[in-house]
Amino acid sequence: MTTDVDPRRAARHARAATSEIPEAAGHAHAHGGPVPPAPWRTRLVLAVLVLPAIVATGLGLWQLWPSGGEVPERIPVVVEGSELVEATVVRVLEGEEAGDASWPTIEDATVGNVEIRLDDGTTAGMQAEPRFELGPGDEVVALYIGDFAETETPYVFMEYQRDVPFALLAAAYVLVVLLVARWRGLAALVGLAVAFAVFIGFTFPALLSGQDAMAVALVTSSAVMLAVLYLAHGLTARTTVALLGTLAGLALTAGIGAWATGAAHITGTSEEIATNLPTIAPAVDLQGIALCGLVLAGMGVLNDVTITQASAVWELRALAPLAPRRVLFARAMRIGRDHIASTVYTIAFAYVGAALPLLLTVWLLDQTPLMTLTSGEIAEEIVRTLVGSIGLVLAIPITTAIAAMTVPRAPAAERARRESTSMGSGPSEEDTVQERP
Structure with a gap:
């Protein structure tokens, strides 16, 4: 700065x-x-x-x-067969409904502890660690894992969406500086x-x-x-x-x-x-x-x-x-x-x-x-x-x-x-x- x-x-x-x-x-x-x-x-x-x-x-x-x-080649964020998507949290599942809240594996990836809605209106399961404290309405970035496409939880929480607050802060900063x-x-x-x-x-x-x-x-x-x-x-x-x-x-x-x-x-x-x-x-x-x-x-x-x-x-x-x-x-x-x-x-x-x-x-x-x-x-x-x-x-x-x-x-x-x-x-x-x- x-x-x-x-x-x-x-x-x-x-x-x-x-x-x-x-x-x-x-x-x-x-x-x-x-x-x-x-x-x-x-x-x-x-x-x-x-x-x-x-x-x-x-x-x-x-x-x-x-x-x-x-210069070393840049590392791809996701591997082939996977992609990052934007989604909205619908609800957070608890207790037996959530099943195993650990990160999905090839052997056990059938349930998720978060239900999300994708941009096309469909819903799916997403795994997320409890420490992130997600709630309904949160805008998130989820990783779609191709190997889990046939399971109920093909998505894993990666990050919150911060585009809007960042843009607002940047605009406010520029405006104040110019004024x-x-x-x-x-x-x-x-x-x-x-x-x-x-x-x-x-x-x-x-x-x-x-x-x-x-x-x-x-x-x-x-x-x-x-x-x-x-x-x-x-x-x-x-x-x-x-x-x-x-x-x-x-x-x-x-x-x-x-x-x-x-x-x-x-x-x-x-x-x-x-x-x-x-x-x-x-x-x-x-x-x-x-x-x-x-x-x-x-x-x-x-x-x-x-x-x-x-x-x-x-x-x-x-x-x-x-x-x-x-x-x-x-x-x-x-x-x-x-x-x-x-x-x-x-x-x-x-x-x-x-x-x-x-x-x-x-x-x-x-x-x-x-x-x-x-x-x-x-x-x-x-x-x-x-x-x-x-x-x-x-x-x-x-x-x-x-x-x-x-x-x-x-x-x-x-x-x-x-x-x-x-x-x-x-x-x-x-x-x-x-x-x-």
Whole structure:
């Protein structure tokens, strides 16, 4: 999930920060205005800095893109003679009427514990485990098994139908984003679609074909960030600053993650479904996939903090056009420290919510807290959280420094006019703006 921050939110933080600048805040509010466009020299330097990343991303996509023969064939969901059908639960049978509620076998598949109605109006028996708690009216997906065609229960419960609630949630999400963020929200949605196209078209096939997972992670994250940031925030110097900070944070995350996965023996086999992957795709590297997932998981939060920091510096400049760059950096870092404090526990809370059943299961085990935290099921997520947080924290001062050095100052003539005006009313901004701890 890439999370974008509206620059207006950064502006509110910026106004709070600059309001504490004595005298300068008053001058800034009186004379401040939109930050002028970055001069051509600044744009040239930014282009020189970001161009290698663009070239490296393109070369990486070309080098790592797997050929058709390298990618394992996709596994059919059902075997020949079987098919998935949609049905509606009519009633759930109980007691002797249900018979044997176990999954059907060749020897005994004569009764079912659920009666379903198919799309053509006919009814049939379906086996379903009691834990699914089906009831009349439930829309389900059933597997028709050809070998049981002559029995009373040729169907087995596979899944609930979720098309309608998913479609409603997606429509509500798109509508809310468009109503609140308008064209920028639409651009962000397009960027999200591009990101998933990269995942499906490049990342997944490359990992399954055995390509170097670290390289795949860096190329994927760079390509996604190039698309998402420029689509959502425009082709501006401020966006390029955020991109540079994001790429630096991702590089740090990848480097620290590579060390951490080896030192902590993160094998990528903590989940049962992952252990089955090598039997389907023998070329995969589970530890490498864990590292790749660690880097990709940090993209959204990194994008959040870097665009916020870049926007904060730009808004501070608009409010205090004559403030020294070191003061802009110091004030923006005060905003960054607040963001760090909130984001660190946001990441932790997100993990607790996603892995709550696992955490409850591990909590029931009679072992010390240290053994719990370092067990395979928990260790991988702790490493992912800690490494992602380190990359996030380091990206904030990097982005802020680049933004403070890059944000344009007021034109020379305008600075001279303001300085001459301030001489009659008190010290100038250059004199009164002092860096506070």
